[in-house]
Amino acid sequence: MTRWIALLRGVNVNGITIRSADLAATFRTLGYADVRTVLASGNVVFTAPGDASVVKADVEQALRDRFGYDAWVVLLRHDDLAGIVEGFPFPSGPDRHDYVLFASEGAALDDLLADLALDDTVERVARGAGVVYWSCPKGSSTDTTFAKRAGAVRFKRTTTTRNTNTLRKLL
Structure with a gap:
C-alpha cells in the first residue's frame, strides 16, 4: 500500500x-x-x-x-512531498507568495520554462525534480510573466499549482 x-x-x-x-x-x-x-x-x-x-x-x-x-x-x-517542500529554494517573506507547480508530464515543465524572461526582482522561478518553484509578490499571482505563462491553455491538462502553505497541510 x-x-x-x-x-x-x-x-x-x-x-x-x-x-x-x-x-x-x-x-x-x-x-x-x-x-x-x-x-x-x-x-x-x-x-x-x-x-x-x-x-x-x-x-x-x-x-x-x-x-x-x-x-x-x-x-x-x-x-x-516533504522533500519538495523542503527543497523550496527561495527565501520566504510576509510580502511574498511561495508556490510549487506540479506536472503530470515532465515535458510540460520544459515547455513552461522555455525562453522565459523574468524580472527576478519581481518573481523568481527555479526547476526542481518534477516541479517548478515560484515566488512572487503577494497580490500578483495572476499577473506576473510566469503566472500568465503557467495559466496558458496548453498547460491546463498537465500542470497544477499549490501554495507551500497548502502543501504543508498535506504532509
Whole structure:
C-alpha cells in the first residue's frame, strides 16, 4: 500500500464545483483507504495499492464519471512531498507568495520554462525534480510573466499549482 496525494486541476473554479465530502466519497468508492481532503481546492491524501499510472487513470475516470468534467490529476507519493517542500529554494517573506507547480508530464515543465524572461526582482522561478518553484509578490499571482505563462491553455491538462502553505497541510 502506498500513501498518495492527488492534486486535482481546475476544481472549484470556472464552474466546476466539487464538495470535499463528495470528493472523498469518490476516492472511497475506488476502495482507497485513509482518505482525507485538504481545503476546497482539490487536494486528496489517500492510501491505495498499485502503480502510479493505474491509480491516476482510475482516479481521473472516477472523477469524470461522478462529476462530469474533464478531470486531470497530478499524482505523487506522499513521501516525496516533504522533500519538495523542503527543497523550496527561495527565501520566504510576509510580502511574498511561495508556490510549487506540479506536472503530470515532465515535458510540460520544459515547455513552461522555455525562453522565459523574468524580472527576478519581481518573481523568481527555479526547476526542481518534477516541479517548478515560484515566488512572487503577494497580490500578483495572476499577473506576473510566469503566472500568465503557467495559466496558458496548453498547460491546463498537465500542470497544477499549490501554495507551500497548502502543501504543508498535506504532509
